[in-house]
Amino acid sequence: MEKPQVRAMPTERIRYRYTSLQHLLAVLPLLLVWSTEAWDWITSNASGSEMTTSLSTWFALVLVMLIAWHYFGVTLTASKAVVHNVRHRTIQWPDVQAIRVENFQGNHIVVIYEADGRRTRLRTPTTGFLSWDPKFDEKFSTIDQWWQQHRGPDWTPGLLAEASTGSPPIPAATTDTPARHR
Structure with missing residues (x-):
């Protein structure tokens, strides 16, 4: 059989x-x-x-x-990332220029950078002293890969404005490797 x-x-x-x-x-x-x-x-x-x-x-x-x-959290779909905070925020994948890990208040968080210079901090996934997540790296990689697979063939890299640090704009992520900072 x-x-x-x-x-x-x-x-x-x-x-x-x-x-x-x-x-x-x-x-x-x-x-x-x-x-x-x-x-x-x-x-x-x-x-x-x-x-x-x-x-x-x-x-x-x-x-x-x-x-x-x-x-609170984030939902990834084929066309967008829906950020669930106090207010919902929808980010279309073609508008995303980079996804990075940053330090914020002693925790590692995922940040989405958009073409218009806006940066959105995700409440999850996150990891830190009182918010330890053993699968944080795996979740970050999944979000980054999801974006790269769903951003579309017409996506073009732009310049990211680093408004929070006052530094000059930096090129967006153009490779298939995640832009991770620790």
């Missing part, structure tokens, strides 16, 4: 969000603060309403953080 062959279906979209470990590591400092506050309640004989109000506030803060971080 012959086994059926399964063909690999091309992925139509990829979505990156914070990992479970990143959620946990981000909440740990809040839990530490809350536990010290709880210890103060126990040792100071605080009133029940004071404890309830404070506990409710901390619980709500953690809940909002977890919900928001589940929403």
Whole structure:
């Protein structure tokens, strides 16, 4: 009997969000603060309403953080990258001039440079001390390859304006190797 062959279906979209470990590591400092506050309640004989109000506030803060971080991310499609921040931002692949890794507040983040000089920092993927992602390099490579495969045959490199540093414009990425800075 012959086994059926399964063909690999091309992925139509990829979505990156914070990992479970990143959620946990981000909440740990809040839990530490809350536990010290709880210890103060126990040792100071605080009133029940004071404890309830404070506990409710901390619980709500953690809940909002977890919900928001589940929403944030980036979705890659054949024609665009959809950046999910507080507001959605859609970046068409032909408008992208480079994708790089930069340091921001002690973390490595992915930045998309557009032809009009705009740079968009992605909330995910990211990696750092309290937001460690063991697959960060793989995710960055996937985003870069996705852009190179979907930017279209008419794409031409332009000059990137480095507005944040005040330095002269630099040439856009023209090779097939990712423009990665660490």
